[in-house]
Amino acid sequence: MSNSDFDIKYVANLARIKLSSDQESRLGAQLGDILGYVKKLEQLDINNVEPMAHAVPLHNVMRTDEIQPSLTNEEALANAPKKGNGLFVVPKIVE
Amino acid sequence: MILHELTIAELTAKLASKEVSSREAMHSCLDRIDAVDDRINAFISIDREDALGQAEAADVVLGQGANQNDQPLLGVPISLKDIFCVKNQPANCASKILGDFRSPYDGTVVQKLKEAGAVVFGRVNMDEFAMGSSTENSAFGRTCNPWDLDRVPGGSSGGCAAAVVAQECFGSIGTDTGGSIRQPSALCGCVGIKPTYGRVSRFGVIAFASSLDQVGPMARNVRDTATLLGAIAGHDSKDSTSVPIEVPDYVGGLDVNLEGIKLGLPKEFLGAGIDPEVQSVFEAALKQYEALGAEIQEVSLPHTEYGVATYYILATAEASANLARFDGIRYGDRVEGNDPFSLYCNTRGKGFGDEVKRRIILGTYVLSSGYYDAYYIRAQKVRSLIKQDFDQALSKVDALITPTVPYTAFKAGEKTDDPLQMYLSDIFTISCNLTGTCGVSLPCGFTSNPKLPVGLQLLGKPFGEQELLKIAYAYEQSTPWHKERVKL
Numbered sequence: 001m002s003n004s005d006f007d008i009k010y011v012a013n014l015a016r017i018k019l020s021s022d023q024e025s026r027l028g029a030q031l032g033d034i035l036g037y038v039k040k041l042e043q044l045d046i047n048n049v050e051p052m053a054h055a056v057p058l059h060n061v062m063r064t065d066e067i068q069p070s071l072t073n074e075e076a077l078a079n080a081p082k083k084g085n086g087l088f089v090v091p092k093i094v095e
Numbered sequence: 096m097i098l099h100e101l102t103i104a105e106l107t108a109k110l111a112s113k114e115v116s117s118r119e120a121m122h123s124c125l126d127r128i129d130a131v132d133d134r135i136n137a138f139i140s141i142d143r144e145d146a147l148g149q150a151e152a153a154d155v156v157l158g159q160g161a162n163q164n165d166q167p168l169l170g171v172p173i174s175l176k177d178i179f180c181v182k183n184q185p186a187n188c189a190s191k192i193l194g195d196f197r198s199p200y201d202g203t204v205v206q207k208l209k210e211a212g213a214v215v216f217g218r219v220n221m222d223e224f225a226m227g228s229s230t231e232n233s234a235f236g237r238t239c240n241p242w243d244l245d246r247v248p249g250g251s252s253g254g255c256a257a258a259v260v261a262q263e264c265f266g267s268i269g270t271d272t273g274g275s276i277r278q279p280s281a282l283c284g285c286v287g288i289k290p291t292y293g294r295v296s297r298f299g300v301i302a303f304a305s306s307l308d309q310v311g312p313m314a315r316n317v318r319d320t321a322t323l324l325g326a327i328a329g330h331d332s333k334d335s336t337s338v339p340i341e342v343p344d345y346v347g348g349l350d351v352n353l354e355g356i357k358l359g360l361p362k363e364f365l366g367a368g369i370d371p372e373v374q375s376v377f378e379a380a381l382k383q384y385e386a387l388g389a390e391i392q393e394v395s396l397p398h399t400e401y402g403v404a405t406y407y408i409l410a411t412a413e414a415s416a417n418l419a420r421f422d423g424i425r426y427g428d429r430v431e432g433n434d435p436f437s438l439y440c441n442t443r444g445k446g447f448g449d450e451v452k453r454r455i456i457l458g459t460y461v462l463s464s465g466y467y468d469a470y471y472i473r474a475q476k477v478r479s480l481i482k483q484d485f486d487q488a489l490s491k492v493d494a495l496i497t498p499t500v501p502y503t504a505f506k507a508g509e510k511t512d513d514p515l516q517m518y519l520s521d522i523f524t525i526s527c528n529l530t531g532t533c534g535v536s537l538p539c540g541f542t543s544n545p546k547l548p549v550g551l552q553l554l555g556k557p558f559g560e561q562e563l564l565k566i567a568y569a570y571e572q573s574t575p576w577h578k579e580r581v582k583l
Contacts, residue, residue, distance in 0.1 A: 018444030051475030055531020
């Protein structure tokens with residue numbers, strides 16, 4: 001069973017993952033099967049059922065707005081693939 | 096005496112009496128790793144100097160008269176899944192994408208282990224980003240099952256289970272999102288517990304699916320597992336999903352009578368799909384529980400068959416959001432591009448393995464416009480139904496009892512081309528993550544030919560770890576399985 005409206009190229013692009021054409025066809029077919037399988041959830045009547053996001057009832061957890069110890073600039077940049085002037089260096093974003 | 100064979104309880108007693116030193120214990124693990132790990136491949140890397148340094152520091156404290164009553168893990172070498180941040184050490188989550196990343200801080204679990212006196216060493220193998228059930232999806236090669244090297248150790252915490260069973264460490268800390276502690280514990284033959292959601296802090300743990308992930312220990316028996324859980328559990332202000340409930344003494348009250356304890360057998364878990372040998376080993380375990388005074392009664396979890404589908408929608412959706420951080424900007428390997436968009440696509444295309452790509456793409460799809468209600472919201476609603484099943488069943492009994500996995504360890508490569516079959520190996524473990532409850536797997540016997548371990552799973556009430564460990568301990572102590580050691 002496969003899912004016909006699943007467009008691997010489009011979704012991989014949304015996910016910012018470059019795929020080779022071989023990967024596109026292999027992963028696309030596998031994901032089609034998986035989407036076919038998860039369709040079994042359509043068998044269930046879910047009217048009047050609340051969605052559940054978490055297992056434990058969660059509340060906003062706040063702390064007082066005070067400065068606490070954190071990484072130094074140097075530590076935060078230590079793993080950067082490219083850095084300069086105490087900043088992360090990225091390709092040009094704005095013309 | 097062969098040091099690396101000892102349990103944590105035996106080792107801490109010998110450390111306290113000065114019969115052995117922590118340095119000797121650490122050395123025996125390193126020697127064992129040198130002797131067997133080229134076959135097992137449980138360890139991705141080890142900082143030997145750091146490990147021995149920690150052991151020597153523990154010996155100084157032991158020399159001052161401290162013992163396991165002051166620090167329950169004083170001087171005990173414990174390994175970590177490659178998902179935990181340890182200051183100045185690599186953390187790769189068994190992926191290429193993190194490159195030569197080194198953690199700038201200790202995660203809370205690491206801090207707590209160190210406060211408990213443990214010698215925290217090594218990074219053990221796993222499925223990349225904890226996505227998998229066989230420890231085959233690793234950029235560092237697959238880990239082998241110590242009972243049969245051609246078979247998988249389970250996953251994703253397969254390195255933890257293999258290292259514990261191959262006696263390369265005295266215990267290991269893993270994570271469990273859909274069975275990743277319990278399933279490898281079952282397939283390798285050790286004890287592993289997935290605590291209740293919120294019981295252990297996840298600060299400093301690389302996130303996979305944040306409403307499901309939980310940290311837990313794996314060890315050679317129930318008592319050692321309880322000791323480790325006591326050391327790492329507790330509220331943490333740095334993890335706002337951790338729950339401020341006091342941590343009980345998991346070890347102290349282990350030895351109880353099971354007279355009158357009720358165990359629920361979910362009827363939907365039985366029947367088709369369970370290997371006949373696993374079934375008969377499991378049935379013998381049920382009889383043993385009855386002999387110990389427990390009452391077995393059938394319960395129903397009517398939505399069991401929807402667990403895997405629900406899980407793979409929710410877990411992949413959460414993963415697609417969590418793994419957005421691996422973009423080649425702030426850490427990890429970068430593959431350049433002319434603009435940020437192509438930089439992201441190139442970096443992620445090269446850095447992630449196939450299974451991670453599959454899951455991120457699936458998660459992106461179920462969250463995308465037009466499909467969100469049909470997949471994601473529907474799955475969240477089915478999650479409610481699964482939770483209701485558990486609440487009802489657990490209101491009638493003290494714990495649920497099931498096989499951990501429908502079969503024993505499978506051959507490497509057997510399921511790699513069929514992701515759906517791989518996903519279905521988590522069918523008995525997955526509901527516990529969706530419901531946020533706790534579950535333990537412990538050895539309950541072996542198949543005969545080949546000899547492979549079978550795991551028994553007990554599922555408990557929220558924050559019912561203590562009760563669960565007691566029920567596990569009584570069975571373990573009345574059976575010989577935990578004393579079986581693999582020959583390597």
